Amino acid sequence: MPHPFDALTADAMRAGGSWKWSGSGVGGGVDAHGRGLIGAFVAEMDFPTAGPVADAVRASADASRFGYLADAWVADLAAACAAFWADRFNWSVDPERIRPVPDVMTALVATIEHFTPPGTPVLLPTPAYMPFLTVPGRLGREMVPVPMSRDPFALDVDALDAAFAASGSRLLVLTNPHNPTGRVFTADELAGITAVVERHGARVFADEIHAPLTFDGRVHVPYASTSDTAAAHTITATSASKAWNLPGLKCGQVILSNAADAARWSERGYLAEHSTATPGVLASTAAYVHGREWLDDVLTYLDGNRARLRDTPLPGVGVTVPEGTYLAWLDGTALDLDEPPSAFFAREAGVVMTDGAACAGPGGMRLNLAMGRPVLAEALERMAAALG
Numbered sequence: 001m002p003h004p005f006d007a008l009t010a011d012a013m014r015a016g017g018s019w020k021w022s023g024s025g026v027g028g029g030v031d032a033h034g035r036g037l038i039g040a041f042v043a044e045m046d047f048p049t050a051g052p053v054a055d056a057v058r059a060s061a062d063a064s065r066f067g068y069l070a071d072a073w074v075a076d077l078a079a080a081c082a083a084f085w086a087d088r089f090n091w092s093v094d095p096e097r098i099r100p101v102p103d104v105m106t107a108l109v110a111t112i113e114h115f116t117p118p119g120t121p122v123l124l125p126t127p128a129y130m131p132f133l134t135v136p137g138r139l140g141r142e143m144v145p146v147p148m149s150r151d152p153f154a155l156d157v158d159a160l161d162a163a164f165a166a167s168g169s170r171l172l173v174l175t176n177p178h179n180p181t182g183r184v185f186t187a188d189e190l191a192g193i194t195a196v197v198e199r200h201g202a203r204v205f206a207d208e209i210h211a212p213l214t215f216d217g218r219v220h221v222p223y224a225s226t227s228d229t230a231a232a233h234t235i236t237a238t239s240a241s242k243a244w245n246l247p248g249l250k251c252g253q254v255i256l257s258n259a260a261d262a263a264r265w266s267e268r269g270y271l272a273e274h275s276t277a278t279p280g281v282l283a284s285t286a287a288y289v290h291g292r293e294w295l296d297d298v299l300t301y302l303d304g305n306r307a308r309l310r311d312t313p314l315p316g317v318g319v320t321v322p323e324g325t326y327l328a329w330l331d332g333t334a335l336d337l338d339e340p341p342s343a344f345f346a347r348e349a350g351v352v353m354t355d356g357a358a359c360a361g362p363g364g365m366r367l368n369l370a371m372g373r374p375v376l377a378e379a380l381e382r383m384a385a386a387l388g
Contacts, residue, residue, distance in 0.1 A: 005301055008046050008372035010038055020044055020368070024352050031350030031382075038371075038379045041354045043179065043327060045245040045370035047301075049287075050294035053244055056286035060279040069278050074100055077281050080288035081238075081253050088212060091225040097256040099269060100276040103247075104209050105131055107237035107254050110272035111205045112139055112171065114264060115235060121169040125155055127329070127361030129179045129207070130354070144169055145360050153181040153320065153329070157192045164200040172197055174223060175207040177214060180359050180366040181329045182322020184218045187226055194223075194230045206236040209252070212243040212295060214324040215303050224257040231257035240284040242325075243298075244291050245370075251280030302326050305369040305376050312380040315387050317341075326370040329356075333363035335387075341365055349382035 013021045020042035021027060029037045048054070060066070078095035086092050101107045112122065112135075121142040124132055128145075136143040146163045149156045163169065174193065177184045197204055204223060211220040224234040239252035254269070256262040287295075309328055310321050318331035330353070332341025342355040342365045356364025369376060 003301055003373075005047050005372050006374055008375065010036060010375050010378070013039065013046055013371070013375075018042075018044065020046070024346075026352050032347050033350070035350045035382070037346070037350045037352050038375060038382075039352055040368045040371070040379060041352050041366070043242070043325075043368060044247050045298075045326065046372060046375075047245055047298060047370065049245050049283075050291035052286045052290035052294075053246065053283050056283045057249075057279055060282050065278055065282065067278065069100065069276060069281060073278065073281050073285070077251075077253070077285045077288075080285045081255075084288040084292075085211075085222070085255075089220055089222055089225070091222045093255055093257070097262045099254045099256070099265060099273055100281055101237070101252045101254050101272050102250040102275045102277065102280075103241070103252045104207050104237040104239060105135065106272050106275070107235070107252060108132070108135060108173065108205055108207070109139065110254075110269060111203075111235050111237075112136065112141060114268040115203060115261065116171045120171070121167045123160065123163050123167070123169045123172045125160070125174070127180055127356060127359035127364060128173075129175060130358045132173055132175070132207075133358075133360055142167070148181070153178070153183050155185065155189055155193060157196055160193070161196045161199070164196065164202060170200075170202045171205060172202060173205050173207065176223060177208075177210040177220060177322075177324030179207075179210065179325055180327050180354070180361070180364075181320055182325050182327055184214050184220060184324040187221050190221060190223050190226050190230070194227060197233060198229055202233070204230070204234045206234050208236055208238045209242050210325040211238055213299065213302070213326060215299070215306060216323065218323055220324065224255070232260075235261060240287040240291075243295055244284075244287040246280065246283055246287065249280030249283050250275070250277040251284045252276075253284075301373075302370060305371075305373055308373060308376055309367075309369060309380065312384060314380070314384055317383075317387070322369070326368060328367045328369055329361070330365040330367055331356075331363060332365060345383055345386060348386035349379070351379045351383055
């Protein structure tokens with residue numbers, strides 16, 4: 001039977017006006033063949049969110065809950081988030097140590113400013129989520145890229161060790177599941193990271209915003225859950241925004257896995273928390289408590305989209321089907337083009353992807369799979385034809 005998401009057409013998405021379907025000229029642009037552009041570059045889903053989440057937003061409006069956050073709503077969110085992480089990932093977290101923030105980027109800024117020595121560099125495995133490459137510099141910090149090993153993508157522990165030693169960095173930004181490669185790191189891989197970080201007296205900022213989105217029987221392993229050592233040097237940031245498609249509601253969570261960090265956050269975290277949106281808190285609470293059945297259905301649908309990508313021949317393009325997230329990494333370096341592969345596919349196929357160079361992965365492309373399957377099929381068929 002057709003899934004309701006199959007009815008999400010490109011025309012309807014363009015009319016919706018989200019950045020994914022209006023930015024980079026997607027809204028009114030056409031490709032070299034006169035076809036409308038397909039937005040596949042922004043990391044949000046085209047799917048309407050879970051019914052209970054939408055109900056929570058409507059209830060927020062009906063009750064005029066647009067004021068500043070009440071402590072009771074923060075406590076409800078923390079309890080819901082803790083229960084979800086305990087049930088889904090077998091990590092028991094004290095709700096008192098879960099605090100609201102508008103988003104993961106706000107949490108990163110607070111971590112750099114309040115939990116690392118002034119002026120110290122930030123280490124970042126690459127390719128990476130685009131803002132992570134630029135935000136440290138805006139805070140007066142050097143960003144030190146550490147290329148991941150490839151085939152398959154993996155964290156290069158020796159390279160990280162050397163980078164810590166050479167740079168004097170005291171912070172590693174670890175994204176798991178990984179954006180943009182889709183890797184879901186294993187407990188053994190994470191243990192290797194812990195040893196390196198501890199050897200250099202450093203810390204980890206664990207971006208785990210895609211935690212619920214894993215496939216093929218994989219289960220996300222929270223970095224801070226792997227050992228007492230990891231818990232002692234980690235600040236974890238997450239959100240319901242990716243798994244339930246809520247980025248515009250501006251609500252994330254910081255999980256503090258040791259008493260010292262919880263105490264410091266209590267002293268310094270006010271500004272980071274202050275801009276969290278009340279409707280976002282209420283919606284995120286509903287997602288964690290009542291949105292699990294919807295999430296499981298979305299995972300099944302996304303798995304079908306992963307299969308569609310896997311089954312579409314794209315000659316000359318290296319395809320990394322994601323283990324987690326809904327973001328696939330495509331490597332077009334073998335095409336030997338005179339332009340970025342993303343520019344070629346935007347012009348010749350009308351598929352707008354994130355240019356790999358923006359992720360410190362030149363020659364690559366980040367493709368968002370979270371769209372109606374007929375639209376994804378059209379996008380992939382256009383790309384295949386362009387390679388002709």
